[in-house]
Structures are given as C-alpha cells and as structure tokens.
Amino acid sequence: MxxxxxxxxxxxxxxxxxxxxxxxxLQNEQNLRVAVIVNDMSEINIDASLVEKGSGISRTEEKFVELSNGCICCTLREDLLIEVQKLAERGNIDYIVIESTGISEPIPVAQTFSYIDEELGIDLTASCTLDTMVTVVDANRFWTDFQSGESLLDRKEAVGELDERDVADLLIDQIEFCDVLILNKCDLITEEQLERLEKVLRTLQPEAKFIRTTYGKINPQEILNTRSFDFNRVSQSAGWLKELETGYENHTPETEEYGISSFTYTRTIPFHPKRFKEWAENIPIEIVRSKGFIWSARHNDIAILFSQAGSAVNISPLSYWVAALPKEQQQQIFIQYPEVRGSWDPEFGDRKTQLVIIGIDLPKDEITKQLDACLLTDEEFDKEWRTFETPFDWKLR
Ligand SMILES: Nc1nc2c(ncn2[C@@H]2O[C@H](COP(=O)(O)OP(=O)(O)OP(=O)(O)O)[C@@H](O)[C@H]2O)c(=O)[nH]1
Known part of the structure; x- marks a missing residue:
C-alpha cells in the first residue's frame, strides 16, 4: 500500500x-517536506523561502457555486482537487497544508478529500488523507466580529452579490467543524477574558483540542500528522448537537462559574409561526448560539431548521417529518432508525420542537416563558392550521 x-x-x-x-x-518544521496551497484572494504573503525545496506553493481561486436549492456554498472543490492531485502525482512531498480564505466554510474543503469526483475523474482518497482540520480564532476580535450583526456583503468581503452569509454564521461554522482550535492573539486580551472566551468556545465545540498562541507560535506537531481527523466524528462535534444528544448530564460544571450554560427547549405543541418569528427577530442578547428543529403549525409536514449565531438568524425548511411520509416509507425508516419509534406520538408522530440554547447568564425561565407564549393556544389549536398567516418567504413544493 x-x-x-x-x-x-x-x-x-x-x-x-x-x-x-x-x-x-514552516520555519520550525525541520524534517518534513511540506507543500502549501494558499486558497487566498489577497496577495500571497507566505515567505516562499520557508517552503522546503522540492515542494512549493500553489494558489487556487475562490469559487462560489449556487446550489440548486438556492443557497450559496463556498467551494474551492474543483481548483483544490486539481492542485492537490498535481502535488500528489509529483510525489516527493511528505505533507500538504492548505490555507483557506478567511471567508470559506470548512465542510466543503473537508468533503474534497472524502469523495471521488466523477466529473473530473479525480480520486484524492487514493493519494491523500485529511489529517487535521484547524480553525484559528482571533481571541481579540472574536466578540466584536461575532456580535457585529454584519454580513460579509456589509464588510465588502463577500464573493458576490448573492453571497448573503453573516460574519457570525461563518465564525460558528468554522468553530463547530474542526479538531484543533487555535486561539491566536492571546497577547491582546487579559487572562480572565481569555479564560471566559475559552469556556464559551468549549461549550460551542466540546471535542476539539484547544491551543493558545501568540503570533502563531505553535509546536508543528500539534497540527501536522496528528491523525486526528474523522469526518463523522467532527460533523457530530458541535456543542448544540452534543447537548441535543446527551442532554443536561453532559454539562461541564466549570463553565458555570462564568455564567455559561445551555439547555434544550422541547415541546410537543407546534409554534404559531408568526409569534415564533417575532421572537427570533428579537432574540435575547444572552443567547450566543441556538440551533434545533422547529414544529410550525402552518408548515405541519415540514421539520424546520432554526440556527442562530449572535444576531444572525436562519430559519429554513429541512425535510419532511417522518409522520408526513407515506406509511411504507415510514416502515422503512422505523427499521433503519428504531429510535424514531421510541418517542413516537400516536397523533403527531415525530413532530416536535427541540431547540438547544447556549448562552451567558441565560435567564432560562424567562426564555422558556417567551417561547411558550409562541406555542398555539388551546383556541388556535382547534382552528385550521393551514389558514395561519406565514411569515416566511420560502416556497414549499
Ligand atoms: N498582536 C498580535 N498580532 C498578530 C498575532 N498573530 C498575527 N498577528 C497579526 O495579525 C495580522 C493578520 O495576520 P495573518 O496571519 O495575515 O492573518 P490571516 O488569518 O492569514 O489573514 P487572511 O489571509 O486575511 O485571512 C498580521 O498583521 C499579523 O502580524 C498575535 O498573536 N498577536
């Protein structure tokens, strides 16, 4: 092999x-021949002399594709595939490091190494293995960027007019999908601020290895050849997902001294979509991150994905509830995922709201009360749900 x-x-x-x-x-790794791919739209500022002889710097252009469901996904898949393939064929290198642009999401990059590209006929899985996904967080600017409420377009950092991503969403995507998280620029904040930030990030990302750095001074072995990356594990590593899976007993008590906490709001009564949307538009500032599945009476067949990071809120249809599928398909799902049947309601099946809420000094009772006020009242429950006004502009087929 x-x-x-x-x-x-x-x-x-x-x-x-x-x-x-x-x-x-590159300066401190003596023994490896490292090739570097810079996926950067700005000028290369890597010191080329640092790249080992016999390897080299490749450069790819950021590519954006519009997916068929209308969302924009940042991908450098094609260029990256070709560059990595070239390096792999040339041989004579021990290691590849890819520096993504600051506005790219890590998942499409990771996927490049997990699938065979039929169209280009490139199979990177044969020659390369994704070893470590590193996310670098600016310890000094994190809260400013996260709470800015700005989009990449506002900051003129977007790739095109269709790129509607919020800065906070991008930061959270990067934090939730990594196996090493480097907190850089530690010289610019106090130890107490750093500890607090670390605890918040730990709640958002409970699994990754955390490393503090100043001017990027890190032992290269912490990020090269760690053999730590596993697509499935990293996809499941986000704090909100862990909270949803394992619940309260999983909480780390040490975070409580900083007032950082999380809880899951679960209800088996649907929301009135208009009231819920109003709540989402005025989300309590103590909530740093919330994500989960929403049951809206007006959209009774569809599980809705709710995802908030700072003031960025996204509400979008995810998939059909199992209960809305034909009986045959339901049976197949029960066989494949017996747990679905475990919490099956005789009338409403798997429909329910499950929302993980992570924050600092969370007024849990108050937030629960606010969300409960968005549920259908007894009177509304007896009405025709399809007649409720919808506040969402997405179209369902
Ligand atoms: N005070 C301080 N400044 C730092 C530290 N690390 C990097 N910088 C400075 O921060 C600026 C940005 O650093 P880069 O390494 O270019 O950041 P980057 O993530 O590659 O930036 P993009 O390529 O634009 O995405 C530079 O001026 C660095 O000198 C640090 O730990 N402390």
Missing part, C-alpha cells in the same frame, strides 16, 4: 493569523 499524503487545512476568519501560524510552522 502506498503511503497517503496527510493534509492539514487551516480555516479561520480574515486576519485571525492563519498565515502567521503557517509561516511559523
């Missing part, structure tokens, strides 16, 4: 310190 080339991907918002870290790693 040929040895596969391990690949490290560096993600992190613009200016977080990715290039600084990369330069430091």
């Amino acid at each position: 040929t040895n596969k080339i391990p690949v490290t991907v560096l993600s992190g918002y613009l200016g977080a310190g990715k290039t600084t870290i990369l330069n430091y790693v």
Whole structure:
C-alpha cells in the first residue's frame, strides 16, 4: 500500500493569523517536506523561502457555486482537487497544508478529500488523507466580529452579490467543524477574558483540542500528522448537537462559574409561526448560539431548521417529518432508525420542537416563558392550521 499524503487545512476568519501560524510552522518544521496551497484572494504573503525545496506553493481561486436549492456554498472543490492531485502525482512531498480564505466554510474543503469526483475523474482518497482540520480564532476580535450583526456583503468581503452569509454564521461554522482550535492573539486580551472566551468556545465545540498562541507560535506537531481527523466524528462535534444528544448530564460544571450554560427547549405543541418569528427577530442578547428543529403549525409536514449565531438568524425548511411520509416509507425508516419509534406520538408522530440554547447568564425561565407564549393556544389549536398567516418567504413544493 502506498503511503497517503496527510493534509492539514487551516480555516479561520480574515486576519485571525492563519498565515502567521503557517509561516511559523514552516520555519520550525525541520524534517518534513511540506507543500502549501494558499486558497487566498489577497496577495500571497507566505515567505516562499520557508517552503522546503522540492515542494512549493500553489494558489487556487475562490469559487462560489449556487446550489440548486438556492443557497450559496463556498467551494474551492474543483481548483483544490486539481492542485492537490498535481502535488500528489509529483510525489516527493511528505505533507500538504492548505490555507483557506478567511471567508470559506470548512465542510466543503473537508468533503474534497472524502469523495471521488466523477466529473473530473479525480480520486484524492487514493493519494491523500485529511489529517487535521484547524480553525484559528482571533481571541481579540472574536466578540466584536461575532456580535457585529454584519454580513460579509456589509464588510465588502463577500464573493458576490448573492453571497448573503453573516460574519457570525461563518465564525460558528468554522468553530463547530474542526479538531484543533487555535486561539491566536492571546497577547491582546487579559487572562480572565481569555479564560471566559475559552469556556464559551468549549461549550460551542466540546471535542476539539484547544491551543493558545501568540503570533502563531505553535509546536508543528500539534497540527501536522496528528491523525486526528474523522469526518463523522467532527460533523457530530458541535456543542448544540452534543447537548441535543446527551442532554443536561453532559454539562461541564466549570463553565458555570462564568455564567455559561445551555439547555434544550422541547415541546410537543407546534409554534404559531408568526409569534415564533417575532421572537427570533428579537432574540435575547444572552443567547450566543441556538440551533434545533422547529414544529410550525402552518408548515405541519415540514421539520424546520432554526440556527442562530449572535444576531444572525436562519430559519429554513429541512425535510419532511417522518409522520408526513407515506406509511411504507415510514416502515422503512422505523427499521433503519428504531429510535424514531421510541418517542413516537400516536397523533403527531415525530413532530416536535427541540431547540438547544447556549448562552451567558441565560435567564432560562424567562426564555422558556417567551417561547411558550409562541406555542398555539388551546383556541388556535382547534382552528385550521393551514389558514395561519406565514411569515416566511420560502416556497414549499
Ligand atoms: N498582536 C498580535 N498580532 C498578530 C498575532 N498573530 C498575527 N498577528 C497579526 O495579525 C495580522 C493578520 O495576520 P495573518 O496571519 O495575515 O492573518 P490571516 O488569518 O492569514 O489573514 P487572511 O489571509 O486575511 O485571512 C498580521 O498583521 C499579523 O502580524 C498575535 O498573536 N498577536
């Protein structure tokens, strides 16, 4: 069996310190021949002399594709595939490091290494293995960026007019999908601020290894050849998902001294969509992150995904409730996922709201009361739900 080339991907918002870290790693890694791919729209500022002889720097252009469901997904798939393939064929390298642009989401990059691309006929899984997904967080700017309420377009950092992503969403995507999280620029905040930030990030990302750095000074072994990446595990590593799966007993008590906490709001009565949307538009400031599935009376067949990071809120249809599917399909799902049957309601099946709420000094009772006020009243419950006004502009087929 040929040895596969391990690949490290560096993600992190613009200016977080990715290039600084990369330069430091290249300077201090004596024994590996490292090739670097810079997926950057700005000028290369990697010190080329640091890249080992016999390897090199490749450069890819950011690509955006509009997916058929209308959402925009940042992908560098094609260019990246070709560049990595070229490096792999050339041989003579021990390691590949990819520096993503500050506005790219890590999942499409990781997927590049997990699938065979039929169209281009490239199979990176044969020559490379994704070794470590690193996310770099700017310890000094995190709260400013996260709470800015700005989109990439507002900051003129978007790839095009159709790129509607919020800065907070991007930060949360990067934090929730990594196996090493580097908190850089630790020199710019106090130890107490740092500890508090670390605890919040730990709640958002309970599994990754956390490393503090100043000017990217890191032991290269922490991010090269760690063999830590596993697509399924990292996809499941987000704090909200852990909370949803394992509930309250999973909580780390040490976070409570900083007032950081989380809880799951579960109800088997649907929301009135208009009242829920109003709540979402005025989300309590103590909530840092919330995500989960919503049951809306007006959209009774569809599980709705709710995802909030800072002031960025996204509410979108996800899939049919199992209860809305034909009986035959339901039976197949019960066989494949017996747990679905476990919490099956005789009348409403799997329909329910499950929302994980993570925050600082959360007024849990007050938030619960506010959400309960969005549920259908007894009188509304007896009405025709389809006649309720919908506040959402997405179209359902
Ligand atoms: N004070 C301080 N400044 C830092 C630190 N690390 C990096 N910087 C500075 O922060 C700025 C941005 O660093 P880069 O390494 O270019 O950040 P980047 O993530 O590669 O940026 P993009 O390529 O734009 O996404 C530079 O001026 C660095 O010198 C740090 O730990 N402390």
